[in-house]
Amino acid sequence: MKFKIxxxxxxxxxxxxxxxxxFNFQPVRASKPLAPNGVHNMTTYENRIGEQGFLFExxxxxxxxxxxxxxxxxxxxxxxxxxxxxxxxxxxxxxxPYKFSIEHYPPGSPYTWGGTDARGTIRYGYSNLEDxxxxxxxYGVPHVIGYYEEMAxxxxxxxxxxxxxxxxxxxxxxxxxxxxxxxxxxxxxxxEGLILDYYQVCNDTTNYYLQHNTGPPGxxxxxxxxxxxxxxxxxxxxxxxxxxAFTNTFNYLQLESYPLKQYDRDHTWGGFLNxxxxxxxxxxxxxxxxxxxxxxxxxxxxxxxxGMKCIEANHYSxxxxxxxxxxxxxxDVKLHIYSTTxxxxxxxxxxxDNVTGRMFEANVTFADNYTYAFSGNDGAHNVFQAVGLPxxxxxxxxxxxxxxxxxxxxxxILSAAFIFLSLKRVHxxx
Numbered sequence: 001m002k003f004k005i006x007x008x009x010x011x012x013x014x015x016x017x018x019x020x021x022x023f024n025f026q027p028v029r030a031s032k033p034l035a036p037n038g039v040h041n042m043t044t045y046e047n048r049i050g051e052q053g054f055l056f057e058x059x060x061x062x063x064x065x066x067x068x069x070x071x072x073x074x075x076x077x078x079x080x081x082x083x084x085x086x087x088x089x090x091x092x093x094x095x096x097p098y099k100f101s102i103e104h105y106p107p108g109s110p111y112t113w114g115g116t117d118a119r120g121t122i123r124y125g126y127s128n129l130e131d132x133x134x135x136x137x138x139y140g141v142p143h144v145i146g147y148y149e150e151m152a153x154x155x156x157x158x159x160x161x162x163x164x165x166x167x168x169x170x171x172x173x174x175x176x177x178x179x180x181x182x183x184x185x186x187x188x189x190x191x192e193g194l195i196l197d198y199y200q201v202c203n204d205t206t207n208y209y210l211q212h213n214t215g216p217p218g219x220x221x222x223x224x225x226x227x228x229x230x231x232x233x234x235x236x237x238x239x240x241x242x243x244x245a246f247t248n249t250f251n252y253l254q255l256e257s258y259p260l261k262q263y264d265r266d267h268t269w270g271g272f273l274n275x276x277x278x279x280x281x282x283x284x285x286x287x288x289x290x291x292x293x294x295x296x297x298x299x300x301x302x303x304x305x306x307g308m309k310c311i312e313a314n315h316y317s318x319x320x321x322x323x324x325x326x327x328x329x330x331x332d333v334k335l336h337i338y339s340t341t342x343x344x345x346x347x348x349x350x351x352x353d354n355v356t357g358r359m360f361e362a363n364v365t366f367a368d369n370y371t372y373a374f375s376g377n378d379g380a381h382n383v384f385q386a387v388g389l390p391x392x393x394x395x396x397x398x399x400x401x402x403x404x405x406x407x408x409x410x411x412x413i414l415s416a417a418f419i420f421l422s423l424k425r426v427h428x429x430x
Contacts, residue, residue, distance in 0.1 A: 031059075031099075032059065032060065032097065032098060032099040033097070033098055033099070034062070034098065034099050034101065034120075035062075035098045035099060035100060035101040035117075035119060035120030035121045036098070036119050036120070036121075037101075037117050037119060037120075037121045038062065038099075038101025038103070038120065038121045039064055039101060039103055040101075042055060045064050045103070048105065048109065048111055049066055049104075049105060049106055049109070050106070051066055051067070051068070052066065052067040052068075053065065053066060053067060054066070054067040054069075054070045054073070056073065056074065056077040057099075058081060059099075060081075060084050060095075060096065060099060060100060061077070061080055061081060061084060061099065061100045061102065062099055062100065062101045062102065063076070063077045063080060063102045064101070064102065064103040064104060065104050065129060066104070066106075066126070066129075069104070069126065069129040069130075072129060072130075072131060072142075073129055075142060076128075076129065076131075076142045076144065079141075079142050079144045079185060079186050080102065080144065080147060082185040082186070083144060083147065083148045083151065083181050083182075083185045083186065084096075084100070084151065085185070086181045086184045086185045087148065087151055087152055087155055087177065087178075087181045088155075089247070090177055090180060090181065090243060090246060090247055090250075091155045091159070091177075091246075091247070091250045092247050092248070092249075092250035092251030092252075092253070092254055093251065094155060094158075094159075094250060094251075094254060096120070096151075096154065096155060096158060097158065098119065098120035098154075099120065100120050100121075100122065100151060100154070101120060101121045101122070102122045102123075102124075102147065103121070103122070103123045103124075104123075104124055104125065104126055104128065104129055105123060105124075105125060105126075106125070106126055107125060107126070109125075111123055112124065112125045115150060116150040116151075116153055116154055118153055118154055118157040118170075119154065119157070120154055122147065122150045122151065122154075124146070124147075128143065128146070128147075131143055134190045135186075135188050135190050135191055138188070138190060139188035139189065139190065141186050141187075141188040141191075142186065144182065144185075144186050145178060145179065145182040145186070145191060145194075146178075148178040148179075148181045148182050148185070148186075149174055149175055149178030149179070150174070150178070151178070151181075152173070152174040152175075152177040152178040152181065153170065153171075153174035153178075155174075155177070156169075156170055156173045156174050156177070157170065158258075159250060159253055159258060159260055159261075160253075160258055160259070160260025160261035160262070160263060160268060161173065161260060161268050161272055162263075162265040162268060168225075168226075168229070168269065168383065168385060169229065169268065169269050169272060171226050172226050172229040172230050172233065173233075173246075175226065175230065176230055176233060176234070176238075177246070179195045179198070180243060182195070183195065198230075199230070199231070199234055201227060202227040202228070202230045202231040202234065203231055203235075204216075205219070205224050205227040205228060205231070206227065206228045206231040206232070206291070209224065209228050209292070210291070210292070213292070213326050213380060214380075214381075221381070221383070222383075225381065225383050225384065228291065228292075232287070232288060232291050236284070236287050237276070237280075237284070240280075241280045241282075245276065245279060245280050246276075248279045249272075249275050249276045249279045252275060252278075252279060253275060259271070259275075259393075260272060260275075262338065262393065263373075263393065264336050264342060264344065264375070266332075266334060266336070266344075266375040266377075266385065267336065267373055267374070267375035267385060267386065267391040268385075269288075269293075269385040269386075269387055269391070270285060270296070270373075270375075270385070270386065270387045270388055270389075270390075270391025270392055271373075271391060271392050271393065273285050273288060273387055274389070274391075274392045284387075285387045285388045285389065285391075288387050289323070289325065289387055289388070290325065291325070292324075292325045292326065292378065292384060293378065293384045293385065293386065293387050294322060294323065294324050294330040294376050294377065294378050294379075294384065294385075294386040294387070295322070295323040295324070295386065295387060295388045296320050296321070296322055296323075296330075296374050296375075296376060296386045296387070296388035296389075296390040296391060297320070297321045297322075297323070297357060297388055297389070297390065298320065298321075298389065298390050299319035299320055299321050299357075299359065304317075304319055306390075307319055307320050307372075307374065307390055308372065311363070314365050314366060314367045315363070315364075315365045316363070316364055316365075316366075317361065317362075317363045318335050318347070318361065318362050318363075318364070318372065318374075319350075319359055319360065319361045320333070320335075320347065320359075320360050320374045320390050321352065321356075321357030321358065321359055321360075322357060322358045322359075322360060322376055322386070323354060323357055323358075324354060324378065324379065324380075326380065327354045328378070328379040328380045329349070329354075329358055329379050330358070330376040330377060330378065330379050330386060331376065331377050331378075331379040332375075332376060332377045333346075333347040333349075333360045333374065333375070333376040333386075334346060334347060334374065334375050334376070335347055335362040335364070335372065335373075335374060336372060336373045336374070336375060336393070337364065337366065337370050337371075337372050338370060338371045338372065338373075338393060339366065339368035339369060339370040339371075340368055343366075345362045345364055346362070347360035347361060347362040347374070348360060348361055348362065360374075360376075371393045372393070373390060373391055373392060373393040374386070374390040374391060375391060
């Protein structure tokens with residue numbers, strides 16, 4: 001009898017296992033939203049390319065190609081999957097909120113950007129699928145560094161480091177992290193040499209800039225500043241603290257609910273450097289200022305605390321001091337107020353020099369609770385954002401709220417009554 005019971009239990013367990021395998025009772029990961037500006041369906045894609053299309057897809061990626069390129073595209077797609085995993089790891093195991101839409105279009109198509117919209121859509125021409133490149137011809141590895149860079153730009157944007165007018169941290173971080181993902185997911189000697197050569201060019205460009213306060217002859221204004229920023233990050237961050245410095249910072253930003261998304265794009269750099277410095281116990285605001293980025297400091301004294309002074313009810317004065325390595329006067333200095341809505345106020349130069357700091361001031365009236373920060377640009381190049389603690393909105397001043405003030409005496413009265421009744425009850429019991 002005991003044998004039959006055990007045999008029956010064993011048979012039941014086997015049947016349960018078979019049912020689990022048959023119906024795949026594994027928890028299914030919810031499908032991500034598609035990239036907002038992606039092609040979204042095959043009918044639209046085929047109308048755009050004028051031929052039959054093919055879609056590769058997993059939980060994180062869509063890759064749209066002409067059917068005639070299906071075979072080699074399958075190899076590329078596997079590398080894109082590996083690239084996404086490495087990018088996610090570098091960005092603190094961040095799961096990008098949209099499913100990437102990587103689309104390919106024929107020559108002359110208006111849909112061929114050769115870049116990204118920063119929200120998950122990446123568009124290239126067919127030449128990327130033909131792969132007549134040294135990586136493929138010499139080592140059998142597809143040319144994917146461009147894909148990885150654009151994907152990295154999307155990750156950077158999702159953290160709140162928003163694209164500037166031309167260049168900045170958005171471009172620099174996307175380029176550097178895309179290159180690192182390539183070395184991890186699609187390594188080959190050719191691409192390693194290419195990346196090392198790029199960093200050498202960044203070194204040479206930075207040396208020229210520090211001597212002449214401009215980029216090398218013939219290098220566009222939207223190119224050489226990115227090289228300078230890449231050099232600073234490479235030599236002052238990566239070579240000293242390793243890639244964990246970035247990974248830990250991005251992980252912390254997630255825990256803090258992506259605070260950079262609250263920033264106006266004019267001063268995300270200072271905020272990012274503050275978080276990066278906290279993770280490495282370093283003062284990157286000063287380090288970057290030494291390379292020529294304008295530096296902001298709170299004005300203290302004469303009733304000002306952290307750059308702010310209350311003049312009368314709801315009327316405030318703000319002052320900030322500006323410095324520049326070359327002695328130029330920073331431009332486009334603004335006060336940013338964050339309350340129920342965010343507002344920007346131009347600040348007026350009121351005196352000073354580069355030794356004591358050029359003083360800028362703004363007087364504003366408002367009644368909301370708020371936080372504030374300052375921003376500015378390099379007056380010479382207009383692409384280097386100001387850095388320093390005044391660019392960081394974690395320093396807060398809260399305007400007293402009338403309702404809270406009125407509630408405070410009531411709360412004190414209620415607390416006193418509660419204590420009195422508690423003591424009375426204890427006295428009665430004794």
